[in-house]
Amino acid sequence: MPKNRIYVCIDLKSFYASVECVERSLDPMTTNLVVADPERSEKTICLAVSPSMKAMGIPGRCRVFQIPTNLDYIMAPPRMQLYIEYSAEIYAVYLKYIAKEDIHVYSIDEVFMDVTDYLDMYQMTAKELSIKIMQDVKDTTGITASCGIGTNLYLAKIALDITAKHVKDNIGILDEESYRKTLWNHKPLSDFWRVGSGISNRLERMGIFTMKQIAEADEEMLYKLFGIDAELLIDHAWGRETTTMADIKAYKSKTNSISSGQVLDRDYDYEEGKLIVKEMADLLCLELVDKGLVTDSITLHIGYSNQIEKKPAHGTTTMTVTTSSARQIIEYTVKLYERIVDKYAPVHRATLTFNNVVDETYKQYDLFTDPAEMEREYQIQKAMLDIKGKFGKNAILKGMNLQKGATTTKRNRQIGGHRSGV
Known part of the structure; x- marks a missing residue:
């Protein structure tokens, strides 16, 4: 009879805010701090608020203007590169106890672990092992964690999200029977x-x-x-x-895609929106070249201004080539934009997706493509990647990146749409 599995789900409490507190030698549990970009409007969403502010009932993803005006707090600009470094350091702590084959990284601040085969080895209960790992994370980085333990992945997650919030040690434990009894x-x-x-x-x-x-x-x-x-x-x-x-661990997606999306810092007119989409296509093409991939299909989603009630524009186009060529892909992207976007509606959000992404060995040309010319462009793209890799993403730019309203230079200094902090 197969052994019952035991899963642990560990979450780093108010991770971004906790990192900012630790960096300032402040206690994350008692310091009022929010992670938000002060250069954006008061409508900007806070990436995190510290546990002490959460205890006051302030939501973790509130907008700045929703924070009570009489509350004193620190506003910390996002430093995404720093958070990635902390996350990597914490993952290294996990690896001291659990093999990577038994860890699933769910997000930058949350992991699942299958601890079933480790409990006998360590002569510990799942709770004792979790406490040891959480204390090591605290001692190593100063970050406090909470934990859910369950007899399946779902129950471990629910034990973390609901049960752990109502117990003093921040550790929730559930099996099917206790789940039905308590929740x-x-x-x-x-x-x-x-x-x-x-x-x-x-x-x-x-x-x-x-x-x-x-x-x-x-x-x-x-x-x-x-x-x-x-x-x-x-x-x-x-x-x-x-x-x-x-x-x-065994799952492999049947189809692959890569995408880029951004919320603009103001409403853009039709031509400015087209420029943004061209920039996004260009950067995604470089990503294809960097990863040795090609695509034959493009999907574009455009959200209009919040000031108007208008359904977003959405469309897909299939190309006659399978390529990573920026020249060819941008041409198709522009035609798609012109086909689906309202010329008189302000643009506020854009998401571009390359579908059916496959290895570049599947590259295909059509009758109108000059393979020698495509190879020259490919070598130029590779050279651009080399320069960016050595001297920074903004070391080499195209003319469109310097036009009014262009966002590439700004986005090159970001991670996940937020300041990298470097």
């Missing part, structure tokens, strides 16, 4: 992993407000409402999860 009637449903506001709102319209009610609901009705996703919802209502760490 079946928990509200709101949106507190549960993978139950967003859209799902919870649809359930509430049917008079379903708890996991117990989902478990007891007519399954046919749930499948009619949610399709195949109902299976996961029903399993989670009972505290079940069939996916294992081995499944996660």
Whole structure:
């Protein structure tokens, strides 16, 4: 009979804010600090608020203007490169105890671990091992962690997200029986992993407000409402999860894509928006070359100004080539932009995706392509990557990057759309 698995989910409390406090030799648990870019408007979203501010009821992802004006706090500009370095240091702590094959990095501040085969070796319970790892993280970096322990991945996550918040040691523990006993009637449903506001709102319209009610609901009705996703919802209502760490490690996506998105710092007119999309296509082409990949399909999503009520523009185009050529891809991207975007609606958001990304050995030309010319462009792109790698991303730019409204030089100094801090 297979051994029951034990999973641990560790989260770094208010990670970005905690790092900023540690860097200032301040206690993250008592210091009022928010991570937000002071150069942006008061509508900008805080990337994190410190635990002491969360204890006052201030949401972790609030906007600056939502923070009470009578509250004294430090505003720390984002330093994404610093947070990545802290995260890497903490991952190294995890590796002292658990092999990388048994760790799944869920985000920069959260991991899942399958600790099943380590408990006998360490002669510890899952809780004792978790405490040891969390204390090592604290001693090494000054960052406080919280933890969920469960008999499957879902229960470990729920133990972290819900149970751990209500116990003094920040460690929640759940199995299927205790989950149904303690959380079946928990509200709101949106507190549960993978139950967003859209799902919870649809359930509430049917008079379903708890996991117990989902478990007891007519399954046919749930499948009619949610399709195949109902299976996961029903399993989670009972505290079940069939996916294992081995499944996660073995998973390979059937299709691959790369994408770039940005929210602009003001509304852009039609031509400025086109420039932004061209810049995004150019950078994604360099990413293709850098990774030895090619694409044959492009998807563009344009969100309009918040000042107007207008459905976003969305479209996909298939190219007659499979390539990483910026010249060819930008041409297709511009035609797609011109086809789907309203000339008279201000642009505020843009996301560009290259679909069906495959190895460059699958590169294909059409009758109108000169292979020698494409090879010359490819070598120029490789040279640009070499220069950027040695001297920085802004060491070599194109003319369009210097036009009014261009964002490439600014974005090259960012990580994930936020200041790198270097």
